[in-house]
Amino acid sequence: xxxxxxxxxxxxxxxxxxxxxxxxxxxxxxxxxxxxxxxxxxxxxxxxxxxxxxxxxxxxxxxxxxxxxxxxxxxxxxxxxxxxxxxxxxxxxxxxxxxxxxxxxxxxxxxxxxxxxxxxxxxxxxxxxxxxxxxxxxxxxxxxxxxxxxxxxxxxxxxxxxxxxxxxxxxxxxxxxxxxxxxxxxxxxxxxxxxxxxxxxxxxxxxxxxxxxxxxxxxxxxxxxxxxxxxxxxxxxxxxx
Numbered sequence: 001x002x003x004x005x006x007x008x009x010x011x012x013x014x015x016x017x018x019x020x021x022x023x024x025x026x027x028x029x030x031x032x033x034x035x036x037x038x039x040x041x042x043x044x045x046x047x048x049x050x051x052x053x054x055x056x057x058x059x060x061x062x063x064x065x066x067x068x069x070x071x072x073x074x075x076x077x078x079x080x081x082x083x084x085x086x087x088x089x090x091x092x093x094x095x096x097x098x099x100x101x102x103x104x105x106x107x108x109x110x111x112x113x114x115x116x117x118x119x120x121x122x123x124x125x126x127x128x129x130x131x132x133x134x135x136x137x138x139x140x141x142x143x144x145x146x147x148x149x150x151x152x153x154x155x156x157x158x159x160x161x162x163x164x165x166x167x168x169x170x171x172x173x174x175x176x177x178x179x180x181x182x183x184x185x186x187x188x189x190x191x192x193x194x195x196x197x198x199x200x201x202x203x204x205x206x207x208x209x210x211x212x213x214x215x216x217x218x219x220x221x222x223x224x225x226x227x228x229x230x231x232x233x234x235x236x237x238x239x240x241x
Contacts, residue, residue, distance in 0.1 A: 138228075139168045139222065141162075142162060142232075146159050149238075149239060152209055153209075155201075161195065164193050164196055167224045169188050169191075172219050200217070215235070216233050216236065
């Protein structure tokens with residue numbers, strides 16, 4: 001017995017050795033030999049050529065037939081063809097052909113009418129400042145100095161007179177030739193309408209006699225009602241002794 005035989009081949013060989021020799025195959029037995037397809041199946045099972053020859057003789061034909069019957073039928077091979085995926089160009093709709101020019105003139109689009117520019121609105125000129133009414137009555141109507149010059153020795157003086165037309169606050173100052181205030185003669189004194197007078201003896205704000213020179217006496221009257229302002233001034237000359 002060959003050592004290269006499979007267990008199944010050893011089993012068949014042992015069985016065939018203990019069986020009596022079969023009679024000579026008749027013509028009818030020869031016709032029962034398995035087909036080449038059966039022999040190919042036995043080869044697939046791993047049987048050697050000698051084992052197949054032993055199986056095909058005598059009663060072993062039935063064993064081969066039984067083995068053939070236990071094999072599952074071979075599944076038919078079906079060739080599958082992959083579905084063709086349409087290309088993007090096939091999905092894209094066909095472009096509509098443009099009509100060929102026939103030489104016919106197309107109508108020209110009408111232009112839209114131009115929107116008229118808005119008419120500029122004239123800006124009225126700024127009102128000119130209102131000039132004081134010529135009929136307005138000044139807060140003080142007159143002013144005089146008597147005398148207009150004196151020797152400034154501390155004993156001489158001048159009288160300042162003015163006329164108030166409406167109740168007002170009166171301020172009297174003395175200015176030097178440069179326009180600087182050197183003395184306050186009367187400060188924010190309330191005066192009723194009528195003639196008024198105030199004397200001046202030639203002293204500055206510190207109580208000292210002013211040097212000789214030309215000065216200006218200025219009166220400012222501010223009405224207590226309405227705030228109208230009137231300013232009058234006169235020249236005063238102070239002489240040295």
